[in-house]
Amino acid sequence: MKVRFLLKRTGDGLARVYVALYLQEVQELISTGETINEKTEWGADGRPKKMLSRSASRVLEVESQVWDAITRLKARKAVVTPLAVKREYLSHSKNAITTQLDIDRAEKKAKVLVKTLAAKWKEDHLFRYRESTRKAVRESIDGFLSFLKATDHALIERDDLGPDLIASYERYLQDKKKLSDSTHGKRMKHLRWFLKHIDYDVSKIKIRTHRKEIISLSLTELEKLENVLPETPEENRAKDIFLLGCYLGLRISDLKRITPASISQGRITMVLRKNNRPVQIPITGQAKTILDSYANYAPKINEQSVNKCLKLLCQRAGITDMVTLRKSKGGRQYDEAVPKFKLITTHIAGKTFISTVAPKLYNMTPADVAAITGKDLKTLLGHYYQLPQEEAIKKMST
DSSP, rough: EEEEEOOOOOEEEEEEEEEEEEEEEEEEEEEEEEEEEEHHBTTTTSSSOOOOOHHHHHHHHHHHHHHHHHHHHHTTTTOOOHHHHHHHHHHHHHHHHHHHHHHHHHHHTSSSBHHHHHHHHHHHGGSSSOOOHHHHHHHHHHHHHHHHHHHTTTBBGGGGHHHHHHHHHHIIIIIIIIOOOOHHHHHHHHHHHHHHHHHHHOOOOOOOOOOOOOOOHHHHHHHHHHOEEESSHHHHHHHHHHHHHHOOOOHHHHHHHHHHGGTTTTTEEOOOOOOOOEEEEEEOHHHHHEEEEEEEEOOOOOHHHHHHHHHEEEEEEEETOEEEEEEEETTTTEEEEEEEEOOOOHHHHHIIIIIIIIIIISSOOHHHHHHHHHHHHHHHHHHTTTOOOOHHHHHHOO
């Protein structure tokens, strides 16, 4: 196959330069993208003159790349034709440009201040999360930036961010802030989200975990709460929405969305807010009584007020047994005994449905509960389902 230059004249002594590939009757042209002055820059031998201009230098560079393409084809034992060479040349050129652009972007990003990247990440990416998650992530990232400022690294660039500094931040959260393992893990998890976005190697950042005790109400405690008399309308609404959660298994964010439009044929039908899973939940017994009293709307009350009222209601109901919690703070683990009523929040409603109401009142298996609540079975067993220890002890003792 022959490789030659070919000129296409445009007038005024100027011509566009192509690399022409010939094989038998077949011809393919590869543009050099350059226009030269034929009289001053082009020699009688059909090549650029030795006194090279920028355009002439580029022409020779393209020719060299064409020969490189031919060499690569031969190395792969491919058939060398004009079209095959042209495709190889164009593909390699495109890949080379893409690679260089990636390198350029990485170098540019590496020179940007970490605080600038963090501000942009919070602005451009946090909208994907729920408001409660956005708030927690902002707190985590702002905490990291405060640490950088306190350690004279406020103007650190991405390229200078190293494992020693990240390790220092981990120790700072433990020794200075004395965070529990769960809060420490959450802060580092959010930081890892950000660092991964800016192409920092997060593989060596380990997230601390602390398994929380699963707290739920027993059937006896649930009955006590049902029988306690609220002293204010706010306490009454708090009690009702908590009991709805106990009997329906819905989070408070979904309970608040219950309207007559979401109820049909004795069932609540909705798509869960947290994981976008559709659920259908039968309305039975106490749940029906509560919803009937509110004309099939959920009681209107904010979560903070619910949690405040619940503790007062549970204390008056006599849900005061001491619960021993395994805690961790500043890298130290210890046990702490707490009256049960102090631990009751809206989250306990779902756990009560899963661990108490569903298996004991409705004889539901964990798989049944997963189908009704829309929760993943593995997550349900690991974070919500309280194993029937007392029943197991009785069975073993008989």
